[in-house]
Amino acid sequence: FAGGPVILPPGGPLYLQLKRWIVESISRGLINPGDALPSERDLALRAEVSRVTVRKAVQQLVQDGVLVQRHGSGTFVAPPAQRVEQSLSQLTSFTEDMARRGMAVRAEWLERGLYIPSPEETVVLGLGSGEKVARINRLRLTGDTPLAIERASLAATILPDPLAIKDSLYKHLDKTGNRPVRAIQRIRAANLGEEDALRLQVPVGSAGLSIERTSYLASGRVIEYTRSIYRGDTYDFVAELRLGD
Numbered sequence: 001f002a003g004g005p006v007i008l009p010p011g012g013p014l015y016l017q018l019k020r021w022i023v024e025s026i027s028r029g030l031i032n033p034g035d036a037l038p039s040e041r042d043l044a045l046r047a048e049v050s051r052v053t054v055r056k057a058v059q060q061l062v063q064d065g066v067l068v069q070r071h072g073s074g075t076f077v078a079p080p081a082q083r084v085e086q087s088l089s090q091l092t093s094f095t096e097d098m099a100r101r102g103m104a105v106r107a108e109w110l111e112r113g114l115y116i117p118s119p120e121e122t123v124v125l126g127l128g129s130g131e132k133v134a135r136i137n138r139l140r141l142t143g144d145t146p147l148a149i150e151r152a153s154l155a156a157t158i159l160p161d162p163l164a165i166k167d168s169l170y171k172h173l174d175k176t177g178n179r180p181v182r183a184i185q186r187i188r189a190a191n192l193g194e195e196d197a198l199r200l201q202v203p204v205g206s207a208g209l210s211i212e213r214t215s216y217l218a219s220g221r222v223i224e225y226t227r228s229i230y231r232g233d234t235y236d237f238v239a240e241l242r243l244g245d
């Protein structure tokens with residue numbers, strides 16, 4: 001990383017090429033968390049680009065959380081994100097999980113309202129003909145750190161006023177006597193596309209976990225169908241395993 005010419009990976013505008021070169025250098029271990037980035041002038045000379053290009057690439061990587069800028073002392077590779085350990089054996093909500101850890105939660109709403117359901121929502125939620133779906137789609141954060149994107153779908157008969165959800169969906173379901181008691185959760189690896197990566201403030205193509213949760217009432221009725229993307233650099237999902245008979 002230190003010294004020598006910077007060979008930019010081809011394709012797209014120069015600042016994006018430089019961004020990619022920096023991200024690849026980090027993932028190949030050529031520069032480590034906590035290390036200082038070469039100066040703007042040095043990078044511009046070595047990559048044969050303008051200082052404006054270097055500044056743009058660096059600023060975006062700071063926004064993405066890949067680099068951190070410390071006033072007066074320069075730009076550094078960000079320390080790895082603190083990991084969150086999430087048990088897979090309890091049916092809890094995001095708000096409850098974070099409260100238990102003493103972490104403050106926040107949401108940015110991506111979509112919240114009643115919609116005509118997709119065929120998938122109709123089947124999974126067992127919607128009647130003409131029945132609408134309530135969608136609660138949000139970016140879930142603790143402080144300024146985005147952790148996950150969650151897209152929850154419920155029957156409109158269960159949640160006729162999605163705007164009533166101010167913070168916790170499960171708290172609201174609890175109050176209306178619809179708190180799920182059982183869920184099936186499926187976790188898959190997913191590489192983050194541009195839109196999701198931008199929202200989660202990680203480089204495009206980073207590892208994510210795609211999680212699908214279908215939750216049930218005691219009666220067996222499906223109450224919630226949620227598709228989420230969790231940050232792979234932040235979450236450990238942990239299950240206790242026991243010797244079977």
Ligand code: 16G
Nearest residue numbers: 093094095168169170171211213226
């Ligand atoms: C969890 C659930 C999600 C549920 C949400 C409710 C996963 C993967 N997802 O994040 O299905 O909708 O909790 O949280 O665990 P809330 O009560 O804080 O709105």
